[in-house]
Each structure stands twice: as C-alpha cells, then as structure tokens.
Amino acid sequence: xxxxxxxxLVEDDPTFCSLLSDILEEAGYELTAxxxxxxxxxxxxxxxxxxxLSDLRLPGLxxxxxxxxxxxxxxxxxxxxxxxxxxxxxxxxxxxxxxADFLTKPLKDPESLRALVRRTLxxxxxxxxxxxxxxTVSGLPPDQVLFAGGVMQEVRRMLHEVAPTEATVxxxxxxxxxxxxxxxxxxxxxxxxxxxxxALNCAAVPENLLESELFGHEKGAFTGATQARQxxxxxxxGGTLFLDEIGELPLSLQSRFLRVLQERIFERVxxxxxxxxxxxxxxxxxxxxxxxxxxxxxxxxxxxxxxxxPLHLPPLRERRDGLPLLVAHxxxxxxxxxxxGAPVVTPAAxxxxxxxxxxxxxxxxxxxxxxxxxxxxxxxxxxxxxEAVRSPVQFxxxxxxxxxxxxxxxxxxxxxxxxGNNRRLTAEKLGISRRTLQYRLKEYGLVEP
Numbered sequence: 001x002x003x004x005x006x007x008x009l010v011e012d013d014p015t016f017c018s019l020l021s022d023i024l025e026e027a028g029y030e031l032t033a034x035x036x037x038x039x040x041x042x043x044x045x046x047x048x049x050x051x052x053l054s055d056l057r058l059p060g061l062x063x064x065x066x067x068x069x070x071x072x073x074x075x076x077x078x079x080x081x082x083x084x085x086x087x088x089x090x091x092x093x094x095x096x097x098x099x100a101d102f103l104t105k106p107l108k109d110p111e112s113l114r115a116l117v118r119r120t121l122x123x124x125x126x127x128x129x130x131x132x133x134x135x136t137v138s139g140l141p142p143d144q145v146l147f148a149g150g151v152m153q154e155v156r157r158m159l160h161e162v163a164p165t166e167a168t169v170x171x172x173x174x175x176x177x178x179x180x181x182x183x184x185x186x187x188x189x190x191x192x193x194x195x196x197x198x199a200l201n202c203a204a205v206p207e208n209l210l211e212s213e214l215f216g217h218e219k220g221a222f223t224g225a226t227q228a229r230q231x232x233x234x235x236x237x238g239g240t241l242f243l244d245e246i247g248e249l250p251l252s253l254q255s256r257f258l259r260v261l262q263e264r265i266f267e268r269v270x271x272x273x274x275x276x277x278x279x280x281x282x283x284x285x286x287x288x289x290x291x292x293x294x295x296x297x298x299x300x301x302x303x304x305x306x307x308x309x310p311l312h313l314p315p316l317r318e319r320r321d322g323l324p325l326l327v328a329h330x331x332x333x334x335x336x337x338x339x340x341g342a343p344v345v346t347p348a349a350x351x352x353x354x355x356x357x358x359x360x361x362x363x364x365x366x367x368x369x370x371x372x373x374x375x376x377x378x379x380x381x382x383x384x385x386x387e388a389v390r391s392p393v394q395f396x397x398x399x400x401x402x403x404x405x406x407x408x409x410x411x412x413x414x415x416x417x418x419x420g421n422n423r424r425l426t427a428e429k430l431g432i433s434r435r436t437l438q439y440r441l442k443e444y445g446l447v448e449p
Contacts, residue, residue, distance in 0.1 A: 010054035037061025163189035173313030176363030195239025221270025247287035
C-alpha cells in the first residue's frame with residue numbers, strides 16, 4: 001500500500017540505488033531516482049518531494065552542495081545523507097547546516113533505513129498543520145515562493161541587500177510578475193517589518209481623489225469632505241508605503257510627491273499643519289519611466305529620486321525553472337479557496353505549462369490553474385488547460401519556432417538528459433508508456449540501430 005510520500009533518491013552506484021529503491025518501494029514510498037547532483041537539483045525545482053535521500057559523494061554536485069543549492073532556491077524538503085564510515089564527520093557537520101540525518105554505508109539492514117525515513121518524515125511539518133491562509137507546499141511564506149528557481153536568486157540577493165536600508169526601491173517588470181509580493185518581501189526583511197505595509201494603486205484612483213488618498217484632507221477641504229481623513233502617508237507611519245503603477249501619477253502631483261521624498265514633510269489637503277512622513281517608499285511600474293521622462297510625461301528629478309535602487313522582476317517566460325513550485329503553490333491556494341483538494345499535475349500538462357509564453361505572467365498562470373482545478377477530476381491533464389496553452393502554436397523555443405515533430409524530439413531529448421538516459425524514468429516524466437517512448441526514440445533516430 002502506498003504511503004503517499006514521495007522520495008527523491010540520489011545515488012550514482014546503480015547496484016546500491018536498485019537495492020535502496022526496492023527497500024523503500026516495498027515500504028510503500030514513491031521513488032524518483034537520479035544519479036548525479038545537478039540532475040537531482042533540477043528534479044527538486046520541477047517537482048515536490050517529501051524527502052531527499054542522497055549520497056554524500058556524487059558527480060556534478062555532492063550531497064552537501066545539493067542541499068545548499070536546494071535551500072538557495074527556496075526548497076525546504078528534509079535531507080538524509082548517505083555516507084561511508086570515512087566521511088561521518090562531514091555528515092555531522094552537514095547536520096549543523098540543517099541536514100535532517102545521515103546513514104552510513106554499507107547498509108546494515110533494510111529496517112534501519114525504513115525506520116530513519118519514517119522518523120524524518122514524521123518530524124517534518126505536514127501542510128495540514130499550517131494555517132490555510134499562510135501555507136505553501138514549500139513551507140515558505142507566499143512572498144518567498146516568488147523567488148523559486150535559480151533565475152530569481154540574483155533578484156533575491158539584491159532584495160535582501162537593500163531591505164535593511166531606508167533607500168527608496170523602484171520595482172520594474174511586466175504586469176503580473178509579482179511586484180507587490182516583492183515589495184512585501186522588502187518590508188518583511190526591513191527594520192520597519194513591525195510597522196504597517198500600506199499599498200496604493202495609483203492607476204485605480206481617480207485623478208481628482210489621488211491627492212487626498214496620498215496626503216489626507218481636512219474637514220471642509222472640498223465638497224463632500226465632511227470630516228478629516230488620514231492619507232496613505234499617515235497610515236503607513238513607521239512602516240512601508242507601496243505605490244503601484246507609479247507611472248500613472250499625474251504631473252500635477254509629481255512635484256508635491258517629490259517634496260515628500262526629499263524633505264519628508266507634507267500637509268493634508270486643505271490644511272496648514274506640517275506633518276512628518278515617517279515611511280519607507282517602495283514604488284513599482286510596468287512602464288519604462290526613462291522613456292516617460294523623454295516624452296515629458298514624468299519628471300526627471302522624481303525619476304532619479306525614485307530610482308535609487310532599481311529592482312527588475314523578469315517575466316515568467318524567463319524564469320521557468322521556478323515554475324513547478326509556483327504551480328504547486330498556486331494550485332494549493334486555489335484548492336483552499338474553492339474548498340477542494342489540490343490535484344496532481346501530469347507530466348504532459350506540466351510540459352505544456354513550461355512551453356507556453358505566459359504574456360500575463362504569474363497572474364495568468366494563477367487563472368489558468370484555477371480553471372483547471374475546477375475542471376479536473378483528481379489530476380490536471382492537458383485537457384483541462386485552455387486551448388491557447390496547449391495549442392502547438394503557443395509553444396515557444398528560445399531561438400526559433402520549431403515544427404511539431406522537431407519540438408517533440410527536443411522535449412524527449414531534454415527529458416532523457418534530465419533522467420540520465422533512464423528510459424523508464426523518461427517515460428514516467430513524459431506521461432507516456434515505455435513502448436511509446438521506444439517507438440519515438442526509433443522514429444527520431446535517438447537510438448542506435
């Protein structure tokens with residue numbers, strides 16, 4: 001009987017790997033095997049596992065390097081290292097870095113392995129124990145899921161460099177790339193984390209009301225102002241003010257906004273009392289503000305005052321290595337919102353998600369997955385995806401458009417490489433039978449006659 005727990009086994013000795021696989025599969029665990037550290041890291045970025053069982057000495061990346069790199073990408077899956085007697089000290093040192101446990105080779109008996117796996121899995125926090133509104137499949141807060149994958153690690157590094165300072169941050173990127181989540185991450189990692197995080201979308205407020213939204217107003221300042229009201233600068237005192245779509249700020253307000261950034265003082269609309277702006281400003285835009293300056297639609301001095309620390313979020317199509325964690329997280333959140341269980345995504349469906357260009361970025365991915373969740377019956381296949389996502393016309397290649405057969409050949413070659421040329425694993429990864437894979441390999445000349 002299956003336990004429902006998925007284990008990633010990383011071992012370059014085929015005989016020992018087969019022995020461990022038999023022991024754990026007999027105990028009901030679902031096994032995925034890789035024979036080097038780099039392939040294992042790729043598997044961790046594309047799928048979710050409950051446990052990693054890895055040899056300490058591996059080609060590509062050793063077990064400890066694999067553990068460190070996985071943590072850099074936001075993975076919190078527990079690790080057990082397999083080590084020879086001569087490297088026990090290394091394994092103990094690894095435990096000080098966060099590795100759950102280690103097991104010496106050669107294996108004394110199958111039960112010692114199964115017992116260690118059971119203890120480690122029992123010690124990890126099940127997702128059901130985390131509040132539904134806060135949990136993610138990775139165990140990380142939702143804003144940190146944004147940094148899944150290697151491409152985002154430089155963004156994450158820069159964010160954590162600037163967060164403890166008081167510097168104004170300008171976050172740029174296409175619509176739907178997670179700019180508000182990045183702003184929240186800046187706030188949470190700053191000295192102002194205990195203060196409020198106040199957000200305002202400058203494009204969503206009518207121009208005649210935006211000044212009052214920002215600075216507040218006194219009673220009688222204009223028709224309808226029946227009482228005094230605090231603006232966002234006051235509400236965010238001691239914390240962070242996030243101004244989304246800052247490029248939509250009218251020219252008539254830009255000079256007053258610049259004064260607040262420079263002098264840290266302002267008055268309410270209709271008032272004369274000078275108030276202090278004790279806030280850290282983080283702004284975001286999907287526009288090219290430098291071009292807006294050239295077109296005289298945005299003040300040059302304000303642009304330079306905002307652009308103290310620019311932080312660019314790449315579009316989803318340029319950070320596909322983080323897609324599996326994003327998919328799992330967004331599906332879990334959609335499942336909680338809809339009162340359903342999170343379905344499994346088939347390899348074929350995940351491959352389609354990988355190759356779609358995602359013009360709407362994470363926001364579009366979230367909507368596609370919620371639709372698929374509603375239609376799914378236990379698992380999400382390509383049938384539950386919109387035609388635009390699963391259509392061959394929408395599949396892309398980094399260099400040029402490929403024909404359907406060329407694209408299929410490329411997908412198979414990539415899967416073979418990921419699985420170390422193991423055909424059984426490759427067939428599982430692609431969601432096809434081994435017979436079908438063998439036929440395709442012959443058709444595309446990927447096997448010797």
